[in-house]
Amino acid sequence: xxxxxxxxxxxxxxxxxxxxxxxxxxxxxxxxxxxxxxxxxxxxxxxxxxxxxxxxxxxxxxxxxxxxxxxxxxxxxxxxxxxxxxxxxxxxxxxxxxxxxxxxxxxxxxxxxxxxxxxxxxxxxxxxxxxxxxxxxxxxxxxxxxxxxxxxxxxxxxxxxxxxxxxxxxxxxxxxxxxxxxxxxxxxxxxxxxxxxxxxxxxxxxxxxxxxxxxxxxxxxxxxxxxxxxxxxxxxxxxxxxxxxxxxxxxxxxxxxxxxxxxxxxxxxxxxxxxxxxxxxxxxxxxxxxxxxxxxxxxxxxxxxxxxxxxxxxxxxxxxxxxxxxxxxxxx
Amino acid sequence: xxxxxxxxxxxxxxxxxxxxxxxxxxxxxxxxxxxxxxxxxxxxxxxxxxxxxxxxxxxxxxxxxxxxxxxxxxxxxxxxxxxxxxxxxxxxxxxxxxxxxxxxxxxxxxxxxxxxxxxxxxxxxxxxxxxxxxxxxxxxxxxxxxxxxxxxxxxxxxxxxxxxxxxxxxxxxxxxxxxxxxxxxxxxxxxxxxxxxxxxxxxxxxxxxxxxxxxxxxxxxxxxxxxxxxxxxxxxxxxxxxxxxxxxxxxxxxxxxxxxxxxxxxxxxxxxxxxxxxxxxxxxxxxxxxxxxxxxxxxxxxxxxxxxxxxxxxxxxxxxxxxxxxxxxxxx
Numbered sequence: 001x002x003x004x005x006x007x008x009x010x011x012x013x014x015x016x017x018x019x020x021x022x023x024x025x026x027x028x029x030x031x032x033x034x035x036x037x038x039x040x041x042x043x044x045x046x047x048x049x050x051x052x053x054x055x056x057x058x059x060x061x062x063x064x065x066x067x068x069x070x071x072x073x074x075x076x077x078x079x080x081x082x083x084x085x086x087x088x089x090x091x092x093x094x095x096x097x098x099x100x101x102x103x104x105x106x107x108x109x110x111x112x113x114x115x116x117x118x119x120x121x122x123x124x125x126x127x128x129x130x131x132x133x134x135x136x137x138x139x140x141x142x143x144x145x146x147x148x149x150x151x152x153x154x155x156x157x158x159x160x161x162x163x164x165x166x167x168x169x170x171x172x173x174x175x176x177x178x179x180x181x182x183x184x185x186x187x188x189x190x191x192x193x194x195x196x197x198x199x200x201x202x203x204x205x206x207x208x209x210x211x212x213x214x215x216x217x218x219x220x221x222x223x224x225x226x227x228x229x230x231x232x233x234x235x236x237x238x239x240x241x242x243x244x245x246x247x248x249x250x251x252x253x254x255x256x257x258x259x260x261x262x263x264x265x266x267x268x269x270x271x272x273x274x275x276x277x278x279x280x281x282x283x284x285x286x287x288x289x290x291x292x293x294x295x296x297x298x299x300x301x302x303x304x305x306x307x308x309x310x311x312x313x314x315x316x317x318x319x320x321x322x323x324x325x326x327x328x329x330x331x332x
Numbered sequence: 333x334x335x336x337x338x339x340x341x342x343x344x345x346x347x348x349x350x351x352x353x354x355x356x357x358x359x360x361x362x363x364x365x366x367x368x369x370x371x372x373x374x375x376x377x378x379x380x381x382x383x384x385x386x387x388x389x390x391x392x393x394x395x396x397x398x399x400x401x402x403x404x405x406x407x408x409x410x411x412x413x414x415x416x417x418x419x420x421x422x423x424x425x426x427x428x429x430x431x432x433x434x435x436x437x438x439x440x441x442x443x444x445x446x447x448x449x450x451x452x453x454x455x456x457x458x459x460x461x462x463x464x465x466x467x468x469x470x471x472x473x474x475x476x477x478x479x480x481x482x483x484x485x486x487x488x489x490x491x492x493x494x495x496x497x498x499x500x501x502x503x504x505x506x507x508x509x510x511x512x513x514x515x516x517x518x519x520x521x522x523x524x525x526x527x528x529x530x531x532x533x534x535x536x537x538x539x540x541x542x543x544x545x546x547x548x549x550x551x552x553x554x555x556x557x558x559x560x561x562x563x564x565x566x567x568x569x570x571x572x573x574x575x576x577x578x579x580x581x582x583x584x585x586x587x588x589x590x591x592x593x594x595x596x597x598x599x600x601x602x603x604x605x606x607x608x609x610x611x612x613x614x615x616x617x618x619x620x621x622x623x624x625x626x627x628x629x630x631x632x633x634x635x636x637x638x639x640x641x642x643x644x645x646x647x648x649x650x651x652x653x654x655x656x657x658x659x660x661x662x663x664x
Binding site: 114115118119121122123125126128129130131132134135136137138139141143144149151152153154155156157174175177178179180274275276277282283288289290291293296297298299300301 | 451
């Protein structure tokens with residue numbers, strides 16, 4: 001452990017945070033009990049100068065998925081041994097550089113998966129049964145006016161195609177089985193362990209299904225995988241849900257298909273240019289939108305907080321990390 | 333079968349409809365293919381005069397849950413032998429009078445139950461995960477403003493108390509098990525066939541649970557069963573869902589508890605004075621409202637249409653009715 005200047009904090013190991021995170025905002029007090037936290041974002045210095053003057057002895061960085069841990073940052077921290085991220089995604093971390101330098105990376109594993117799956121189901125029901133639209137209808141005082149509120153569509157019996165059958169996709173599938181839906185999926189490869197029909201081709205899956213749920217990760221292979229062709233194959237009664245990443249869908253194509261009535265409705269937790277959402281969606285009744293909150297619950301963040309603390313404590317006491325990034329995921 | 337004056341329609345048996353219904357609006361053409369429909373609501377005559385001049389030979393009435401079939405109406409139809417309602421509820425039919433006169437009653441049975449259960453789950457997820465609120469947040473352009481959208485609460489792990497464990501209640505319970513919720517229930521009597529904890533007392537159940545879902549029928553025993561005491565027992569983190577009937581909740585008590593922050597949120601498909609909703613709810617962020625649409629899906633109404641036609645055809649061809657009201661339900 002690095003030596004400390006401050007007498008009061010000499011026992012506490014240093015953790016560098018470049019930019020505040022959700023977990024840190026919620027549990028800052030707990031962090032201060034166990035670590036000397038170096039808060040780069042509160043310093044008037046530019047990050048590079050802050051690191052140079054304050055963080056040369058840092059062995060551990062804690063970050064969210066919104067803070068890039070680049071090769072540059074890593075090169076400025078000669079003693080860096082671990083990156084702890086509160087995210088499941090690793091797109092913000094230069095994993096190759098970490099591997100090359102022997103820097104461990106821990107992540108949130110599948111902690112958020114249940115919450116994301118729940119949100120996906122919530123969006124499916126909301127779009128099919130027009131819940132947010134109905135809430136708007138009532139708040140606008142339209143119920144007593146005699147305007148007929150349109151009929152929704154039944155969840156049970158729907159054929160649902162899942163794009164990406166990882167942890168989240170499997171949890172979505174299991175929940176939907178309880179509603180009487182028929183599940184199929186598209187994925188890089190067929191999963192031997194599931195009873196669901198596998199499609200190699202997303203267009204074919206879209207044309208065979210009533211609902212598409214996107215919950216794969218964003219890679220060069222999945223970017224814009226949901227395009228005009230897929231949406232038109234899904235069809236005029238089809239519903240699209242996205243709890244993955246915005247850029248998996250070609251948003252221009254989506255807006256066009258919605259304007260032209262080529263699909264029936266969408267539920268979107270993620271967007272291509274967050275926090276900016278295409279304005280055309282704001283007035284559409286068949287669209288339900290949430291601001292990238294599928295993984296956000298108080299209970300989920302408490303679980304992640306415990307993982308983050310557990311990983312940092314394990315690192316500083318030379319114990320096995322709780323959720324190191326497994327090599328196959330890091331190499332994906 | 334009654335004799336008919338109109339030569340063209342002489343083969344078609346008469347069905348009297350006092351006021352149009354959802355199923356009739358959707359499938360009117362199909363009705364005309366098989367029946368001579370007497371549309372009382374389209375006549376300039378008052379109902380009594382219409383019945384006296386046009387419907388004296390009527391053996392079958394078809395109605396929705398919104399058309400009272402009173403003792404008076406029944407007494408004006410000397411040949412009435414069957415009441416076919418598209419509803420599951422029977423509150424609008426004088427069942428005692430039907431029984432006394434040997435008039436059969438058919439209803440929608442459990443056709444709507446799945447859709448109501450789905451809506452209940454949709455409302456649970458929507459309230460806990462703030463979906464409609466999030467949709468409003470985005471449509472109001474608040475996401476890029478930097479205003480922090482509040483965290484939702486996890487569905488999994490919630491203790492859910494179901495008020496009324498009939499068809500709908502059981503379907504709700506099964507769905508919620510898939511989300512990792514713990515189920516208990518209150519009902520007139522303990523059900524031997526379920527693994528769920530039984531409460532005789534709603535206040536006790538409310539204080540032991542995070543979410544209460546009301547899906548019992550409205551009777552003198554259940555009217556205002558959800559009152560101030562129950563809501564305060566449910567508590568400041570508690571969520572209330574109602575897909576039963578509005579008057580099961582004391583709406584004044586509910587509004588008061590919401591204003592005072594005594595409960596965390598509500599999802600309401602039904603209201604005490606429909607289509608009027610307490611205006612105070614219109615501006616509350618923790619309230620999700622739908623205009624009594626839990627049972628309304630295109631697919632569900634098609635199923636009910638088929639039951640209605642099947643019951644009428646069975647009656648006119650002396651075959652067993654598809655969904656006669658069972659005596660225990662009618663006597664409840």
